[in-house]
Amino acid sequence: MFMMGLLGRFKSYLKGHESVPGEAKLLQKIDTFILSFCCLCYFANYLDRSNLNNAYVSGMKEELDFKGNELNVINTVFTVGYIVGQLPSNLAVTYWRPHLFFPSMMVIWGALTMVTAAVHNPQGIMAIRFFLGLAESSTFVGTHYILGSWYTEKELGKRSGIFTASGLAGTMFGGFIQTGIQSSLDGARGLSGWRWLFIIDGLITIPIAIYGFLLFPDTPTTTKAPYLTSEERAMAIARIPESGAEKVPLNLKFAKRVFTTWYWYAFVMLWVIAGETESFSSNALLALYMKSHPTNSYTVAQLNNYPTGVPAVGIISTLFWATITDFMGGKRYLVGYFIAITGIITSALILTQFHDTAVVFGAYYWAGAVYACQATFFAWCNDAMRYQNDRFRSVVIASMNMGSNAVNAWWILLFYSADFAPRFTKGMWAMIGCCIALAIWTTGIIFMSVREERRSEVHDTRIRDIETKQVDTIREV
Template sequence: MFAKFASYIKGHESVPGEAKLLRKLDLFILSFCCLCYFANYLDRTNINNAYVSGMREELNFHGNQLNQINTVFTVGYIVGQVPSNLALTFVPPRLFFPAVMLIWGGLTMITAAVSNPQGIMAIRFFLGLAESSTFVGTHYILGSWYTEKELGKRSGIFTASGLAGTMFGGFIQTGIHSSMDGMQGLSGWRWLFIIDGLITIPIAIYGFIVFPDTPTTTKARYLTAEEKALAVSRMPESGAVKVPLNTAFLKSVFCTWYWYAFVMLWVIAGETESFSTNSLLALYMQSHPTHSYSVPQLNNYPTGVPAVGIVSTLFWATLTDFMGGKRYLVGYFIGITGIVTSALILACFDRTSVVFGAYYWAGAVYACQATFFAWCNDAMREKDARLRSVVIASMNMGSNAVNAWWSIIFYSADLAPRFTRGMWAMIACSIALALWTLGITLMTVREERRSSGVREGDDGQVDETQKEV
């Protein structure tokens, strides 16, 4: 076992030249995707940092307008999911990704000029539309290049980069607020949007230069002809097929169990994750009945949540790769975490240290991002590329469709600091996730047996004569 683990850590190659190919892919694919997602999360979550750093008072926010703005963003994000992922099967990703990145960077900078919450709502819709390609698009690309023993770790690194954007966003806002507030007559929160937007420009240029598209279409000069052939041979031939977009394709989407199983999986898991993505700890601190927190504390203390998420994501993504792709283990871990952390907050609300600890621990549920999308990629390797792209996009679309109203009902800012409804919702989702994970595990096992043409007879002996036609 130790020899196997050592071989895994060193990136043992089963084919000559494979380790070198992986190093190149990691250097160029992961570097761009991680930088892209880091900037994506900076631009996406800075609204919460700005809200607690003066924007609420300056623009005269009231009620749950912050939640409404986040909902408008989510609507745009939902609308763009499937079209953007399908676009990657038509437009070279090396052009598509950087182009939309420049668009969302510009929209982020424009946000600095708003004078009311309504203006932010309009901008955030189009920002969501532009950013919809990054998360699901990257998972589609990663699934096109990496095998099931490599994919989890890469998906984990990618996801962790977004969490790092969430975490460092607080520190960046603190630095801007303390050093640039009032510069050129602009508030610190306005400078945050300007700087975040400017960060995207060099990353987009880098993507135009180095991103390699997919194994069957790549023209990357840093890959030799042998490495391009090896990249194609590593992946199932059927998985690279791109069927025509017609009625038959649409029917195939809704007639496959993969769509229903994995979309619902991410709908449920996404709502366990929303416990952390809705910045509940920051809102808890801001509305605390007895404690008063400074602006730096409001921005810095919640960064512990994504920090825990990064550790959990990398741990589980690496572990499930090492264990041969057993992604379902994460579903059970998250189920336990969701129940325990919510129960602690409900039972020990008056003990601030316990509440802080529970919110930090709850950040561990971020591990589901990397592992569940890797699970879908693993399960659909033999399916055509466009079907896989639609299922991946639909997973995130379904989750965000629920998020569009879920946060308002369960995590509205005016429900702070207790969020009692949200705690019970988290417990219910955690139980549902464990059960749904079990169901998909049974389905994937059955599908593997069917695809290999193996049937078990009544006497327990394997009957290999029955082949699926």
């Protein structure tokens, strides 16, 4: 009976609920237009981001005469641009209409991706990737800000998971696309297959941007989407805490508020640590391991196709944990412990079983499961800050990703440089250290969240007592 009841609750959760008339229809509409655009945008974002590694193992390294760790330096330059753009981008979304801002950034990065096809040396790619990072910085944190503006705690995790999975799908399909281009367009019009990859990836962004210009609904308080009725717009606003919708000026008082509350420190450090647990996957270590394998030689198709299993595992893990933590009432912290265990075990396997290629492949695939932290940790931040000001929330979300990438900019050079392949011994030990730190920090945030909830309960009780006394006094008079 217990299992039947649990299954019934889970089916009900997947179908969604309607607490007020018309809410289900509103959710259907915003899912259709917000999630479709954000997921397509993030898919293209990751497609353009991962194509450098795909191109590197598909002939670009030899044609442009890459030396040493130049690939890592290019990735670091991209990361620097990405870091610089984080905070300005997320603050821009609170000032400018998102349906204009997001697509405009998309057009810029699509154009820069196509320009990459014309480069003749690694230095040219470095310059382009810096500005590419600036333009792409708007997508990830901006979308999490938008999702937190439209969805409630019971709805947010699943939507964040779908969004994150779309980026992983971009990484996964990037390998297949490169394989197809390599076999069909390599040499066409005198261009190498890897050059065609940049051209085609850039062209993919244009229709998605046009779709965003026309149909993205902005935020509940600013939307003028033609497919939302006036009643639905009012309902969307009513679903948002009033304290969050207030717009505050950017001044010294605001900065003091950001840096004197625990939210900024707790969630920025959480993502700094968790971001580095994604290093195996985000730095394409499996592809570099294959490229530098001590005994085996892999074809271009294998170098592009085999690593796609990593984001595939990430998609499954992301959707599972995002859905299950929603169903369990927002227990996002469970993912912190899962990732810590996963990272320690996979690193230990690669360190101790390096002679066994099958075990190493399995460990790298399993390590893709840590991608689950993207959706759940940003949903955790949105949940914890639901009653905080929107602009404050946007700064914390942007700072999370900015802090993570600031560390990753030098972390990859220190632990995952391309010339460390195929063993990455220092990187394996770094991963173990990060996972232990993640488990400890997750426990700390749980403590702070519980303490904050108790303070809020005490405050609410005092307010109710004061109001009751005032009412009693008035009645006596």
